Amino acid sequence: MKAHINEIFSSIQGEGKLIGRRQIFVRFSGCNLHCNYCDTPQGLDPTSGSSFSEEQLFNSVNNLITPDFHSISLTGGEPLLHADFIRSFLEKYDFNCLLETNGSLPDEMEKIAELIKYASLDIKLPEHRSTSNWDNLFKDELKSLNLLIDNKTNIYCKIVILPSTKVDAIKLIASRILDEISDASKLSMVIQPAYPLNHWIKNNEKLFEFSEAVGNYLDVLTIPQVHKLLKVR
Numbered sequence: 001m002k003a004h005i006n007e008i009f010s011s012i013q014g015e016g017k018l019i020g021r022r023q024i025f026v027r028f029s030g031c032n033l034h035c036n037y038c039d040t041p042q043g044l045d046p047t048s049g050s051s052f053s054e055e056q057l058f059n060s061v062n063n064l065i066t067p068d069f070h071s072i073s074l075t076g077g078e079p080l081l082h083a084d085f086i087r088s089f090l091e092k093y094d095f096n097c098l099l100e101t102n103g104s105l106p107d108e109m110e111k112i113a114e115l116i117k118y119a120s121l122d123i124k125l126p127e128h129r130s131t132s133n134w135d136n137l138f139k140d141e142l143k144s145l146n147l148l149i150d151n152k153t154n155i156y157c158k159i160v161i162l163p164s165t166k167v168d169a170i171k172l173i174a175s176r177i178l179d180e181i182s183d184a185s186k187l188s189m190v191i192q193p194a195y196p197l198n199h200w201i202k203n204n205e206k207l208f209e210f211s212e213a214v215g216n217y218l219d220v221l222t223i224p225q226v227h228k229l230l231k232v233r
């Protein structure tokens, strides 16, 4: 089986609850959404990068292993577009992986959830213009969250916020997640301020408003992308 991979590199995880872990990033090519803030436009083209077999991917990853290696980050683009390949790869090579996903394809998530140790699931906002039908996307994200929780994956969800983001929008999403996921005690929400961070110099009081709004419903952390501050890939 083959998959188009945009890039494979070793770095320090810069987002979410595994921040600081040394990971090997496998950036799959192609994405089914078009978030207006996306910082990885090069990964959205399904033909970008090169085509890899499972064995070729293993060899590339194996050549990048370092003493501090923690796990593989399966990212993109959208890795769920490559669920069959990911399943085949992880059945052959049982690496610990972090799946960095938009959660929009629960049927694809079902193929790999049992093989994924860590997952970061982005909840997109209507203002992100990720898709024309936000309600359906949110329902799919909730289905994917429940699949991961049911498979005992170490999971957190993440929301990218902009200075224009309305606190009520975040409150509504956090309350619906609390109502509709199977076990809220298993789920933290990471609030991730959109990069570039200079947006936030005059808006940092909003960070407290967002955190308090989510804190009424879920465990919450506010964490920026630190790889950009460290100037690592």
Ligand SMILES: C[S@@+](CC[C@H](N)C(=O)[O-])C[C@H]1O[C@@H](n2cnc3c(N)ncnc32)[C@H](O)[C@@H]1O
Residues within 6 Å of the ligand: 031, 037, 038, 039, 040, 075, 076, 077, 078, 079, 100, 101, 102, 121, 122, 158, 159, 160, 192, 193, 194, 195, 196, 225
């Ligand atoms: C490039 S996406 C790939 C994985 C998956 N498609 C997703 O959206 O989660 C990885 C993460 O980058 C983050 N991201 C992309 N552009 C960003 C930006 N301008 N500011 C902050 N986070 C950003 C999103 O939170 C997303 O979860």
Ligand SMILES: Nc1nc2[nH]cc(C(=O)O)c2c(=O)[nH]1
Residues within 6 Å of the ligand: 011, 012, 013, 014, 015, 025, 040, 075, 076, 100, 227, 232, 233
């Ligand atoms: N260092 C580093 N950490 C990351 N966490 C998520 C990333 C992504 O692009 O999916 C990313 C990335 O591109 N680099």
Ligand code: SF4
Residues within 6 Å of the ligand: 031, 032, 033, 034, 035, 038, 039, 040, 043, 076, 077, 078, 102, 130
């Ligand atoms: S889903 Fe992820 S890769 Fe796709 S456009 Fe949005 S942030 Fe970028």
Ligand SMILES: [Mg+2]
Residues within 6 Å of the ligand: 039, 040
């Ligand atoms: Mg990135």
